[in-house]
Amino acid sequence: MEMQKLRRRRLKGSPIFPKKMYAFVIPAFILFLTFWIFPVFQLFYYSFTNFNGINYHFDFIGFKNYFTLFHQGTLINSIKNTLIYTVLIVVGSNVLGLAVAMALNMKLKGKTFFRTCTFLPALFSAIVVGFIWSYVYMPDKGMIASLLELIGMDGSRFNVLGDFTWALYAIAAVEIWKSFGTTMIIYLAGLQTVDESLLEAGKIDGCTEWQLIRKIKLPLISSTITINVVLSVIAGLKAFDYAFIMTNGGPGKATNTLMYTIYKIAFNEQMMGKASAFSVVSFIVIILITISMLIFMNKREVEL
Amino acid sequence: MKFKKLCALSVAGAMILSALAGCGSSPSSDTNSTASQDSSAASDQKTAIVTMMVSGTEQPNDFETQILPKLVKEKYPNLHLEVTKLPDEQYYTALKTRLASGECPDMILVQPKYAGSNSVLGLAKAGYLAPLDDLSVLEKVGKAGTDPFTYEGKVYGVPEGVAILGTYYNKDIFKKCGITAEPKNWTEFLDVCKKLKAAGVQPIVMGDKDSYVMQFGLYQIAANQIYPKNKQFDDQLTTGKTKFTDKDTWDKVLSMYKTLYDNGYIEKNSLGLSAQQAIQKFVDGEAAMTFDGSFNATALNAKGAKDFERGYFPMPGNDVDQPIYGAVAMGAGPAIYANSKHIAECKQILEYWLDGESDLWKAFADSGRVVVAYGYGSDQTNPLFKPFVDLYAQNRSFYWCNQGWPAGTENEMEAQFGSMIGGQGTKVADITKAMQAKFDELTAG
Structure with a gap:
């Protein structure tokens, strides 16, 4: 009797969330469609035109934009730079963040103070950080160059932002410096969920400190690792701020990331069509990377 | 309960209204009210509201946003000039959207030849600008000044001054x-x-x-x-x-x-x-x-x-x-939107502004924002710039390649x-x- 009642109720819809409630989604849904989904589809449309952002009498030019992108090598260069940058960010900010989180999870005097210090860089805006660091990296008179002089090395030879090989690593280092605090906080939250009794049991069984980390802590925070890695991957693939603020994509094209190149093509060269094509390609690249990442990470989580 | 409902309804209504107002308001409808208040005591003559959009950073006692509208109003009481000044990047974006939606201000700032996304040639080619060939101030500006603003034999902008x-x-x-x-x-x-x-x-x-x-x-x-x-x-x-x-x-x-x-x-x-x-x-x-x-x-x-x-x-x-x-x-300068309803008024303003001797021109030259090349102020340029202005006067100078x-x-x-x-x-x-x-x-x- 009770079961029947329940079934009937389910057929009618839940009393807490009646079907007509869906109507309330419509306004938000319309806004979402007009300001988000529709423009994204327009991007595909514009990528087949030679639209310049001003003149609406544009022509359809088929796949020409895509062909030029592959021919010119801009695409390959940008993808390469972005991938290097992403790998650096993911490894750097996660390893550093995890290490600091573990250190700050111990019983330590002034723990809160250190936690605050580590998180401090994350509170500045990218513009401020980029500006400060361009003075840290400044040749001759910057902070690092002066320190090098102080220990008797030739500081005038230190010029990372002007160096074709090092510029990308230099701006990645800044991003790591800014972001590892956030990563650390998430790891810290994860580590605090690890049950103390498991660690004690491990210790009684004679685990070394490394074994405790490897066999107990890491498996238990694997979902935190996934979140952090995915967040850093997204941040890395979206890299624009520091390439724009600190190096202007230079020297040469050494720090042209995907997003920076799109910006340059769209707003400097005013080739909205080509920029749209570039965005479409980046979209596909990013989707592919994210999907393979998620599949890999989910498998890992289960294994751990 | 009823009271609560009423409150919620009125708040929602207010929100929707304000959202709609934000979307739909064209600059003229907003300003109509203030303008009519201004000239309430004045004659029945219709006040024309001319809008203008320029790029740059607003400064205290800014020339474009404060001095220009004030002096225009003094000279032509029934002309009400409204100036918006936006930082460069925002200006480009605003200009593009407003051109695309057909709601462009009557006057805009354009750059010579192909420079920037507000380049005079780009905009003229797309048919967005009104020709200015009948302006008498063009003679004072000279061919060197108008050449970079000429598209298919017609002049579409007036440089405010020179940059070195x-x-x-x-x-x-x-x-x-x-x-x-x-x-x-x-x-x-x-x-x-x-x-x-x-x-x-x-x-x-x-x-x-x-x-x-x-x-x-x-x-x-x-x-x-x-x-x-x-x-x-x-x-x-x-x-x-x-x-x-x-x-x-x-x-x-x-x-x-x-x-x-x-x-x-x-x-x-x-x-x-x-x-x-x-x-x-x-x-x-x-x-x-x-x-x-x-x-x-x-x-x-x-x-x-x-x-x-x-x-x-x-x-x-x-x-x-x-x-x-x-x-x-040549520096950037004003141009007139082709579909503006106030082309004649805009031209009136430009004639007054750029004639090289009016009060407005003097205020403009004194603002020191640009190096003026003719009329009042050109004889008292910053001594640093003197050699360049001389070269320019002797026709021994060229525009910037880009x-x-x-x-x-x-x-x-x-x-x-x-x-x-x-x-x-x-x-x-x-x-x-x-x-x-x-x-x-x-x-x-």
Whole structure:
């Protein structure tokens, strides 16, 4: 009797969330469609035109934009730079963040103070950080160059932002410096969920400190690792701020990331069509990377 | 309960209304009310509301947003000018959207030739601008001023003044190193650099990390090496008659500029210095010269670690037996939107503003925002700019190269030049080739 009642109720819809409630989604849904989904589809449309952002009498030019992108090598260069940058960010900010989180999870005097210090860089805006660091990296008179002089090395030879090989690593280092605090906080939250009794049991069984980390802590925070890695991957693939603020994509094209190149093509060269094509390609690249990442990470989580 | 419902309803209603108002309000409907209040006591004559949008940063007692509307109102009581000033990037975005939606302000700021996304040629080609050929002030502006604003024989904008590229130098260091006269040709210029370097002074500092500063030096050389020989060089690029790869044109300009890097005359770490840091170094007396524009005069004259007297001369990119030319370009200026309902009123304002003698012109010249080239104020320019204004008056100056190119060509030049001085194995020929390829790509679109 009770079961029947329940079934009937389910057929009618839940009393807490009646079907007509869906109507309330419509306004938000319309806004979402007009300001988000529709423009994204327009991007595909514009990528087949030679639209310049001003003149609406544009022509359809088929796949020409895509062909030029592959021919010119801009695409390959940008993808390469972005991938290097992403790998650096993911490894750097996660390893550093995890290490600091573990250190700050111990019983330590002034723990809160250190936690605050580590998180401090994350509170500045990218513009401020980029500006400060361009003075840290400044040749001759910057902070690092002066320190090098102080220990008797030739500081005038230190010029990372002007160096074709090092510029990308230099701006990645800044991003790591800014972001590892956030990563650390998430790891810290994860580590605090690890049950103390498991660690004690491990210790009684004679685990070394490394074994405790490897066999107990890491498996238990694997979902935190996934979140952090995915967040850093997204941040890395979206890299624009520091390439724009600190190096202007230079020297040469050494720090042209995907997003920076799109910006340059769209707003400097005013080739909205080509920029749209570039965005479409980046979209596909990013989707592919994210999907393979998620599949890999989910498998890992289960294994751990 | 009922009360709560009523409250919620009214709040929701207010929100929807305000959202709608935000979307739908055109500038004129907003301002109608204030304007009618202004002239409530005045005659029944209809007040025309003219809107204008310009780019830049608003300053205290700003010329465009405060002085201009006030003086226009004084002269023409039934003209109400509304000026919006937006930072560059926002201005471009706002302009594009408003043009696309057909709600463009009556007057907008345009840049000469192909410069920027508000380039006069780009906008005129798309049919967004009204021709201004019947303006009488055009005669005062002169052909040199109107040429960069001409598309298919019609003038579509009026330059407000000129902007200069030159070489700022430290007079004290020059004196100390025994350099008495400003160099007058390329050989003398190299000589000066050599003397400075021998005396242990860094001759030139540039902030090439902000690669746009490369244009400051290169365009001065181009004004001496390319345009005196062929005034039409940039126009002929479009027809294919000239090419960046032509011998003794850009290859010469680029290799001349490269000499300064090869000999260490320009600071060797320049690729790691920002434009601002370079200015700081110059102001602190750590380098004798820097290439920069009239638009940065305030920053370059600011007090630094050392006090010294500044000089400003056109970089002599000319050969020994050739006269010197300056890189003096037309600045941006107002243009009128083709579908404006107030074209006649706009023209009235421009006639008054740019006539070289009116109160409005005087206020404009005194604001010191641009270097005015005619009428009141042109005789009392900043003494630093005097040599350039003289060159301009003698018709011995040329516009900045990028104004003649579709935007983006100069970025390619900068990136490639950076690769060359950064030791990436890029050759001069590679740069000219890349510039030509970019130019072709941009003009084809």
